[in-house]
Amino acid sequence: xxxxxxxxxxxxxxxxxxxxxxxxxxxxxxxxxxxxxxxxxxxxxxxxxxxxxxxxxxxxxxxxxxxxxxxxxxxxxxxxxxxxxxxxxxxxxxxxxxxxxxxxxxxxxxxxxxxxxxxxxxxxxxxxxxxxxxxxxxxxxxxxxxxxxxxxxxxxxxxxxxxxxxxxxxxxxx
Numbered sequence: 001x002x003x004x005x006x007x008x009x010x011x012x013x014x015x016x017x018x019x020x021x022x023x024x025x026x027x028x029x030x031x032x033x034x035x036x037x038x039x040x041x042x043x044x045x046x047x048x049x050x051x052x053x054x055x056x057x058x059x060x061x062x063x064x065x066x067x068x069x070x071x072x073x074x075x076x077x078x079x080x081x082x083x084x085x086x087x088x089x090x091x092x093x094x095x096x097x098x099x100x101x102x103x104x105x106x107x108x109x110x111x112x113x114x115x116x117x118x119x120x121x122x123x124x125x126x127x128x129x130x131x132x133x134x135x136x137x138x139x140x141x142x143x144x145x146x147x148x149x150x151x152x153x154x155x156x157x158x159x160x161x162x163x164x165x166x167x168x169x170x171x172x173x174x
Contacts, residue, residue, distance in 0.1 A: 005070055026054065027088065062077070
């Protein structure tokens, strides 16, 4: 079983840009949405998100368990890009377009997602860890932690993009 242990932070400023050593354009969509994931205890509720992603010249089908927080089951399978394009056409909600910047900071790889389209203006940094108690140095450009906040999950951004958020949601006051 594949386990993902990931922490997510809002990005403040542009200090990370000078340290990015790789950038990959990504387009992704979901074959289910938050409503399917959250069917109020209904036995028919989905227990995993199903994502299709084109990352540069590669494509993947991804299943991620619905747990809130930093630890989830995750399964990632390479698929042909042509199949991914066809599956993206079947996605529920909008597509999530972003540029993923890879930034090394004190021995850890950070993935900084700069969102585009309906999510433009949102920049989030993620760090994947070997265990939940792995210590890491938080860079000065990593602001408030949003690991526990569902609205920052890509699945949620496909359903209700950043462009639809109130100013209070953008400021993190609600």
